[in-house]
Amino acid sequence: MTAPLLKCEELSVRFNIKGGSLHAVESLSFSVGRGECVGIVGESGSGKTQSCMALMGLLPRNGAATGSVRFRGQEILNAPRKAMDRIRGDSIGMVFQDSMAGLTPFMRIGEQLCEALVEHKGMNNAQARARALEVLDILQFPQPKRRFGMYPHELSGGMRQRVMIALALACKPDLIIADEPTTALDITIQAQILEFMAGLKRHTDTAIIMITHDFGVAAELCDRVIVMYAGRMVESGNVADIFDRPQHPYTQALLRATPRLDSDPDAGLPLIPGRPPDLQHLPAGCSFADRCTQVMARCRTERPPLMPAFDAHLSACFRNGQS
Ligand SMILES: Nc1ncnc2c1ncn2[C@@H]1O[C@H](COP(=O)(O)OP(=O)(O)O)[C@@H](O)[C@H]1O
Ligand SMILES: [Mg+2]
Incomplete structure (x- = not known):
């Protein structure tokens, strides 16, 4: 078996906050193979963004990461800033939820795209411009030549998101990390961007x-x-x-809360009753116990570890295999 592209082991993230600290991510282990697309799903505040920030070396100042992250076999967790800058531009591309956060506001979009290519791929200006226009074109960015000289704020949210994706893709990275890339966009543009990501998966070896x-x-x-x-x-x-066979009651509840394709998109999400626990005071047992419809006495005192439910399917619930 070949080694995975990315292997994350026991990744934990702690934040120092006023009067203490909190565990935003705890013992997260997963890997991503070449060309594979791995989804990280969960309600707001569950640690999705900070896990990825940690592995990219982009945690806020008050955060610290422990564990191990290997990219192409090399340890990158807490690697020196210079090494991470190179990996980020060159081998791992990132797309953020807020396109303003991923772009430099005072630089024209063409310059931003070309700069990345000159810096990371050693292209000259003409080559960089040609490649940047090519990527924008693939992304069906309207009138790329005319918009090359525009600043991010002059573009619509959907166009800005495409520029950020172009920036992430231009250097042909092995891995793209996309953090809710379509959340802020209207439905049509969401669909176009997802279609594009699906195409990227079908036609290239890029992992996502x-x-x-x-x-x-x-x-x-x-x-x-x-x-x-x-x-x-x-x-x-x-x-x-x-x-088809979700094992954890939280996954089951999330799936029930997902609107079906034929339901009214404006009806709003039926929420799971209750709230996630305070990360500063996590309960001794299962974190989901208070909201779980299948809770048992044991769940309040013991934390269920991740266990194989079947094949390579893992679930952290004492009821594994019983539902
Ligand atoms: N700079 C910070 N200081 C303290 N806590 C933080 C900081 N950034 C994020 N957190 C906390 O870490 C938890 C996980 O956040 P995040 O990874 O952004 O969640 P998600 O992306 O799943 O919505 C949240 O509870 C959030 O409040
Ligand atoms: Mg997030």
Whole structure:
């Protein structure tokens, strides 16, 4: 078996906050193979973004990461800044939820794209311009030549998102980390961008980590899905198994809360009653116990570890295999 492209082991993230600290991510282990798309799903605050920030060396100042992250066999967790800058531009591309956060506001979009290519791929200006226009064209960015000289704020949200994807893709990275890349966009543009990501998966060897709170997005794009709750992985498996035989009550509840394709998109998400626990005061037992409809006495005192439910499917629930 060849080594995975990315292997994350026991990744934990802690933040120092006023009067203490909190565990935003705890003992997260997963890997991503070449060309594979792994989805990370979970409600807001479950640790999806900070897991990826940690592995990219982009945690906020008050955060610290422990564990191990190997990329192409090389340890990158807490690697020197220079090394991470190179990997980020060259081998791992990132797309953020907020396109303004991923772009430099005072630089024309053409300059930003070309700069990345000159810096990371050693292209000259003409080569960089040609490649940048080519990528924008692939992304069906309207009138790329005319818009090359525009600043990010002059573009619509959908166009800005495409520029950020172009920036992430231009250097032909091995891995793209997309953090809710379509959340802020209207439905039509969301669909176009997802279609594009699906095409990228079909036609290239680019691996994708897709962070989303939307199971529909995961279903469309991902080979495997990781479900996170209160900083921990509670379930992971092949996408078909996650949908057809979800094991963890949290995954089951999330799936029930996912609107069906034929339902009214404006009806709003039926929420799971209750709230996630305070990360500063996590309960001794299962973090989901207070919201779980299948809770047992044991769940309040003992934390269920991740266990194989079947095949390579993992779930952190004492009821594994019983549902
Ligand atoms: N700079 C920070 N200081 C303290 N806590 C933080 C900081 N950034 C994020 N967190 C906390 O870490 C947890 C996980 O956040 P995040 O990874 O952004 O969640 P998600 O992406 O799943 O919505 C949240 O509870 C959030 O409040
Ligand atoms: Mg997030």
